[in-house]
Amino acid sequence: MTQVQVVVVGGGVMGAATAWNLARRGTDVLLLERFEPGHHEGASHGATRNFNTAYSSDHYLDLVLRARELWADLAEQAATPVLDPVGLVNHGGGLAGTARWQAVRDALVARGEHAEWLAADAAHERWPALRFRPAPVGDGRDVLWVPSGARVRAADALAAMHDGVTRHGGTVRFSSRARAVEPLPEGGVRVVTDEEEVTCAVVVLTVGAWTAGLVASSGLDLPLPTLEVTQEQPAHFAVVRPDLLTGDLPGFNHAPDPDDPADAYFRSDVYGMHTPGEGIKAGWHGTGAVLDPDERTYAYEERQMADLRRYAADWLPAADPDRFEAISCTYTSTASTDFVLDRRGDVVVGAGFSGHGYKFAPAVGEVLADLALGVGPGPAAAFRLTGRAEAGARRGYGT
Structure with a gap:
């Protein structure tokens, strides 16, 4: 049985950003991705996304402006362009x-x-x-x-994050599907894959469209909003x-x-x-x-x-x-199109990015890494599992 400090389940851009943020802080992190590199099964593939700064709410502006700083960090560490400043x-x-x-x-x-x-x-x-x-x-x-708007080189950015995890001492495992996530009575979590069981102090779930299914099949006590x-x-x-x-x-x-x-x-x-x-x-x-x-x-x-x-x-x-x-x-x-970024027990969840999340990825990863390590100010109220608005007009902030 493998034992690590943090397991991140889901290696799309949000999971990769979380694992990158953890690994560069020296955390023993394992990133599990059920598909092969470059797959088209989820929401993170493709060559480009908009880096769209056209938000008026404080919690999104805080996140997107921090993301800009972290995209620059990633580009410097990877020695490859990530944002094209097209406006x-x-x-x-x-x-x-x-x-x-x-x-x-x-x-x-x-x-x-x-x-x-x-x-x-x-x-x-x-x-x-x-x-x-x-x-x-x-x-x-x-x-x-x-x-300040830009074009994200999405495929290059995702690859740079995966590389950054390993460069900082973490592990990325492709073609490794998490079948169950089981909180342990003594604390910590067991993650069961097709190949092995992994125990960790904290697990981070960033599995996109499969979030509700994995939470339900694992019997996790997470008060998720409806995820469509x-x-x-x-x-x-x-x-x-x-x-x-x-x-x-x-x-x-x-x-x-x-x-x-x-x-x-x-x-x-x-x-x-x-x-x-x-x-x-x-x-x-x-x-x-x-x-x-x-x-x-x-x-x-x-x-x-x-x-x-x-x-x-x-x-x-x-x-x-x-x-x-x-x-x-x-x-x-989500019904409000706000993200889910929160922790319950030893389970952290990042979900519901509602078609406008990619630009925020490195900052979302930082928030989720903070939650996993129990540091930082925590997520904005709009992103927490309780006290969320469950209805709202869909906004046109597509990727």
Whole structure:
């Protein structure tokens, strides 16, 4: 039987970030991942994500600004770029959208971050690969430009975290599925895999779409909120007008105007970014079908894809809506879209990242590592297992 200080179950970006944070503090940590490296079964695969700083709530701004520091640490330690400083544009949503983006601007400026309003024509002139519409307020507050936004090199970042765990003395074990997590009467936890049993002082669960199933099958006393698993289907659209990609194309968040009939086909907010070599990525946020993660078909839903192709035709003039590569990934969402970061006994859980978690990963890993070691201020109230809001509007902060 193997014995370590901390076992992290789930080697996607959140588990990898947790194990990296633990290992670089000298913790004897074992990271277990049920699939092979580079798999497409969960929510962490793919070449790029938005590093989206367009939040107005303190608990998310605290987390995302700390994440920026830790992404820089990871890049330095791994000697590889992790964030491309392309910036982020936010637009749309009608009158409510202007108020939403204004709240983001005010929150960022209050923290010393730059955020600038641009008129739609000026924004299009600067980034001709994107289209913009004047906002109904009519005062030039059409597009909120946030230079601190970036593009995460997601696949490179995940590999760098896995490498960082081993570089700092931890262990990463792929193709090792945790079948049961059993708190011991004398304290500590036994983790049962297909190959062995491992005992540890603390276990951290970061298994994404499999969280509720593992908790239930192990009989763990964790008051989880409802975690809804959906299959989402963004796509990379081929770039057919490279001449419009002048400079770095920023990531984007685009909210539909509920009062404009032209936006009636929108399924949700749209997020996207340019992925060099693959095209311009765009996706609806949190509109996929609910499913069992072990029974995915990976096939896209035709009507949703038709609407996404229409979006590309209307709003992405550098892209070809008829040439695309569909992407299948999972969201594991809470009703409020807030994360679950907390500890009960010797079990720590990180879950419910609701399609907007990747950018936060190194800071989430730091919080979960603190919980495992019993140090630090603990998670923000919105992330705790008790006292959570169980209802709320889904926000357009997609990855």
